[in-house]
Amino acid sequence: MRALPAVLASLLTLACGPERIGPFDAGVPPDADSGAAPVDAGPRPDGAAGTDAGPPRDAGPFDAGPLAMCPPPGVPLPMVDYTDREAGAFTDPPACSGCPGEVTFERLVSTPGGTVATIQIGLAPDSLEIMCSVAVVSACGRAVFEIPWGEFGRVERTVPLFCGDNSLIVICENSAGRSVRVSDVIRAQPCSAGAIRATLTWDDCGTDHELHIIRNGSRIYDPMNDCTWNDCTYAGGLDWPPTSSPDGDATKDIDDTGASGIENGRVTGAAPGLYHVMVEMWGSITFGCTSTDSTVNLFIDEVPVATLSVPLTLHQVWYVGVIDMPSGVFTAATDLGGRTTTAPITDCSAAWGPTIGLLTGCTLPIPDAI
Numbered sequence: 489m490r491a492l493p494a495v496l497a498s499l500l501t502l503a504c505g506p507e508r509i510g511p512f513d514a515g516v517p518p519d520a521d522s523g524a525a526p527v528d529a530g531p532r533p534d535g536a537a538g539t540d541a542g543p544p545r546d547a548g549p550f551d552a553g554p555l556a557m558c559p560p561p562g563v564p565l566p567m568v569d570y571t572d573r574e575a576g577a578f579t580d581p582p583a584c585s586g587c588p589g590e591v592t593f594e595r596l597v598s599t600p601g602g603t604v605a606t607i608q609i610g611l612a613p614d615s616l617e618i619m620c621s622v623a624v625v626s627a628c629g630r631a632v633f634e635i636p637w638g639e640f641g642r643v644e645r646t647v648p649l650f651c652g653d654n655s656l657i658v659i660c661e662n663s664a665g666r667s668v669r670v671s672d673v674i675r676a677q678p679c680s681a682g683a684i685r686a687t688l689t690w691d692d693c694g695t696d697h698e699l700h701i702i703r704n705g706s707r708i709y710d711p712m713n714d715c716t717w718n719d720c721t722y723a724g725g726l727d728w729p730p731t732s733s734p735d736g737d738a739t740k741d742i743d744d745t746g747a748s749g750i751e752n753g754r755v756t757g758a759a760p761g762l763y764h765v766m767v768e769m770w771g772s773i774t775f776g777c778t779s780t781d782s783t784v785n786l787f788i789d790e791v792p793v794a795t796l797s798v799p800l801t802l803h804q805v806w807y808v809g810v811i812d813m814p815s816g817v818f819t820a821a822t823d824l825g826g827r828t829t830t831a832p833i834t835d836c837s838a839a840w841g842p843t844i845g846l847l848t849g850c851t852l853p854i855p856d857a858i
């Protein structure tokens with residue numbers, strides 16, 4: 489375990505406290521953002537994509553062609569500040585002598601028509617004392633990731649994009665105020681039906697949680713039917729039915745071995761059937777913590793359908809639950825009743841695979857077919 493700088497250690501202590509607000513905190517009053525605004529079919533003054541009938545906008549090199557209509561919101565979406573601001577940098581309050589240094593995108597990379605964006609932010613030398621959040625905002629959905637940019641020297645993160653046009657809003661905050669930057673529009677993959685997405689984050693009390701999306705009737709680490717870090721981190725890695733077609737395929741488009749994540753897995757044009765979601769705790773527990781909180785957000789056709797969070801210890805496996813396609817109904821493992829013998833939390837310490845070469849993690853035959 490490497491020694492932590494004092495400032496970082498204090499951040500970690502705060503992050504592990506019960507008062508910590510998660511990246512998709514449900515504390516936002518439900519009526520603060522009904523979700524109606526970002527997916528409203530009415531005209532929008534800024535000409536946003538989706539169901540908007542406003543003027544077309546040039547998305548530059550990210551133009552992926554016409555988009556399908558955004559789905560209606562299933563639940564309220566997380567509120568994000570500054571969604572009405574033009575691209576650029578500013579502080580809040582406008583005159584702020586002690587705010588964090590100007591946020592600059594020293595590197596903002598997205599594959600045209602892709603599913604993720606990688607951002608690297610330039611900040612003032614006191615960055616370790618600043619907490620930042622990155623909001624991904626589209627006409628179809630919103631997600632917010634809280635990120636201590638100085639953790640373990642990392643200043644770069646890859647975030648999942650929603651289908652269609654996205655903006656990134658980076659907010660870095662200290663006691664004096666906020667330094668904010670809003671990105672230009674990034675056009676990601678076209679929207680399509682049958683899209684499963686699972687996004688995994690974790691707190692600073694642990695490293696390297698592992699997201700799995702597993703076809704029913706299979707098991708964790710089945711090389712053809714478990715979408716995780718070893719066989720699924722590139723487009724077309726797993727050709728799921730219908731075969732010989734991108735339809736139905738699973739991709740883990742963001743993998744992460746460090747602190748706090750992010751990981752992201754998708755199934756595009758999912759074939760009818762059941763899809764299990766599991767999380768392994770691969771990494772280490774940070775000094776001073778007894779467990780690490782793991783959080784999964786599930787989206788069907790980019791609409792958030794569930795947010796779940798549990799504390800994990802080393803080599804535990806969290807059975808998050810099952811998604812039934814094409815209905816998109818999610819059932820948490822804790823609600824599966826007599827349908828499975830797989831526990832919501834499995835201690836896999838005694839059945840962990842060989843660590844030489846990092847070949848496998850949990851070798852137990854889980855989950856049950858249901």
Ligand SMILES: [Ca+2]
Pocket residue numbers: 696697698699717743744745751770
């Ligand atoms: Ca991982």
Ligand SMILES: [Ca+2]
Pocket residue numbers: 727728729730731732733734735736737
């Ligand atoms: Ca396929």
